[in-house]
Amino acid sequence: MTAAALQIDHVSHSFGATQALTDVSLTVPRGGFTALLGVNGAGKTTLFSLITRLYNNRSGTIRVGGHDLRREPSRALARLGVVFQSRAMDADLTVRQNLIYHASLHGIPGRLARPRIDEVLDQVDLADKADARVSALSGGQSRRAEIARALIHRPDLLLLDEATVGLDVKSRAEVLALTRRLIARDGVSALWATHIMDEIAPDDDLVILHRGEVLRAGTAAAIAGSQGLTQAFLDLTGVAP
Amino acid sequence: MTHPTGSARGWLTAFMGISRRETLRFINQRGRFLAALVRPLVWLFIFAAGFRAVLGLSITPPYQTYVLYEVYVTPGLVAMIQLFNGMQSSLSMVYDRETGAMRTLLVSPFPRWFLLGSKLIAGVIVSIIQVFTFLAIAWFWGIRPPVWGYVAVIPALIVSGLMLGAMGLFLSSAIRQLENFAGVMNFVIFPMFFASSALYPLWRMRESSPLLHDICAFNPFTHAVELIRFALYLQVNWTSLAVVMGCLAGFFGAAAFMYDPQKGLWARRKGGPA
Ligand SMILES: Nc1ncnc2c1ncn2[C@@H]1O[C@H](COP(=O)(O)OP(=O)(O)OP(=O)(O)O)[C@@H](O)[C@H]1O
Ligand SMILES: [Mg+2]
Numbered sequence: 001m002t003a004a005a006l007q008i009d010h011v012s013h014s015f016g017a018t019q020a021l022t023d024v025s026l027t028v029p030r031g032g033f034t035a036l037l038g039v040n041g042a043g044k045t046t047l048f049s050l051i052t053r054l055y056n057n058r059s060g061t062i063r064v065g066g067h068d069l070r071r072e073p074s075r076a077l078a079r080l081g082v083v084f085q086s087r088a089m090d091a092d093l094t095v096r097q098n099l100i101y102h103a104s105l106h107g108i109p110g111r112l113a114r115p116r117i118d119e120v121l122d123q124v125d126l127a128d129k130a131d132a133r134v135s136a137l138s139g140g141q142s143r144r145a146e147i148a149r150a151l152i153h154r155p156d157l158l159l160l161d162e163a164t165v166g167l168d169v170k171s172r173a174e175v176l177a178l179t180r181r182l183i184a185r186d187g188v189s190a191l192w193a194t195h196i197m198d199e200i201a202p203d204d205d206l207v208i209l210h211r212g213e214v215l216r217a218g219t220a221a222a223i224a225g226s227q228g229l230t231q232a233f234l235d236l237t238g239v240a241p
Numbered sequence: 242m243t244h245p246t247g248s249a250r251g252w253l254t255a256f257m258g259i260s261r262r263e264t265l266r267f268i269n270q271r272g273r274f275l276a277a278l279v280r281p282l283v284w285l286f287i288f289a290a291g292f293r294a295v296l297g298l299s300i301t302p303p304y305q306t307y308v309l310y311e312v313y314v315t316p317g318l319v320a321m322i323q324l325f326n327g328m329q330s331s332l333s334m335v336y337d338r339e340t341g342a343m344r345t346l347l348v349s350p351f352p353r354w355f356l357l358g359s360k361l362i363a364g365v366i367v368s369i370i371q372v373f374t375f376l377a378i379a380w381f382w383g384i385r386p387p388v389w390g391y392v393a394v395i396p397a398l399i400v401s402g403l404m405l406g407a408m409g410l411f412l413s414s415a416i417r418q419l420e421n422f423a424g425v426m427n428f429v430i431f432p433m434f435f436a437s438s439a440l441y442p443l444w445r446m447r448e449s450s451p452l453l454h455d456i457c458a459f460n461p462f463t464h465a466v467e468l469i470r471f472a473l474y475l476q477v478n479w480t481s482l483a484v485v486m487g488c489l490a491g492f493f494g495a496a497a498f499m500y501d502p503q504k505g506l507w508a509r510r511k512g513g514p515a
Contacts, residue, residue: 052344052347074245074351075350078245078246082348084344086341089342090262093265093266097265101259104254104257104258104259104261105255105258105345105349105351106349106350107245107250107351109250109254149345
């Protein structure tokens, strides 16, 4: 039996007196799109920082593709592709230079990286921008470039932290559609953190995170019930998304 | 697929990638290169020429004859280039942290000490390019150490560059915000430079203030300067070498500790990963 793309069990995290996450457990199945829905301060980024080992996770376990992050950090990280909430590429370098650099961070030499870069740029529809400086890209283009960067080493699991923040409606839809396409076609799995209801489809797996706690997990349709997702979220958390 | 950290080739690729990025960014920022060069040249052309009249130097090792003040001050200016370079790269670390660049570096499957060490070495390579550009101009200005000195100084530059870079790395882990960098200038670069043997020999310092002399003698920057000075004249200053190596180990160890997720200092920082 193959392990889940991501398996989190009983993870808590605090910053001094601030309890950011309390006993969080969740599973991202292979080849699935899992939405992590929560308002500002819910703990989404903190959870991502634990999964990417920026913070040390002291309680509970995190497994990426079956690899325990604490015992096999290198194997777990090798399977992750991450799109952070903030910009991660060098603005004064070209898209291609950035991608070569990120390929090298995964041990992929230039000889193998070059064809792979053409491939991922094609996937995110940026083939014509390969030699443009990142600073010359639009918001939507640079988000897609970030996704290309996250894909370069063929990760099994994509983590996207509010990947559509700051984008207009059209670019937002494009980035979302791109992520869904990657899942359908290449079998990657994705954990999509957001506070925007519209981005969630009825068939998606959904985890509602609020004040550091998982309030509900299941398919979006089941959680929404007959009243709709917005009302269900309001009932659960007491705040409007 | 083979695991990236499973072969020597993978490690080499990662190291080359990190060096390439640092050099590319350096080339792209031509202003930074010019500033790094103009600073010591201003000292050499203007200050040194002015001080020459005021400061009489007796024969100080490694020099075997009386030397002009310009000649005395050159190794200090070389170390200054490396000091600024080390601080500059710590600035870029803080900058990288505020954008997501540091986060993407740290989620690489390679261990953190290796990633930080690679960044450090890349910075030293850049600083050595700057130093040799400066020494070439100084040669036309009449500052001509023995030819083999240019070769002998390379290992010294590597060690001192690593030490100053590691110091920057450590500071970058301690600085919370980009704005605090002005503070680093005032409280680190200037005191380290002025309270050292870069501008005047330590024995002269003792004449005016024994306390200042002791501070200078403890200053790791003094030892970086002396290591470079002796190497340029084909000698090894063993005390300085030991001090520089010791400080290198200390600073790098402290930086690796601060950036290690297991130690949690990174986690406790406010305004850290957002
Ligand atoms: N470095 C830190 N130091 C102290 N407290 C922090 C730190 N990072 C986050 N917190 C706190 O932890 C809680 C969760 O924050 P987090 O950034 O994970 O939320 P989020 O769901 O990503 O929110 P947003 O939608 O605004 O990005 C908040 O109460 C926040 O104030
Ligand atoms: Mg967040």
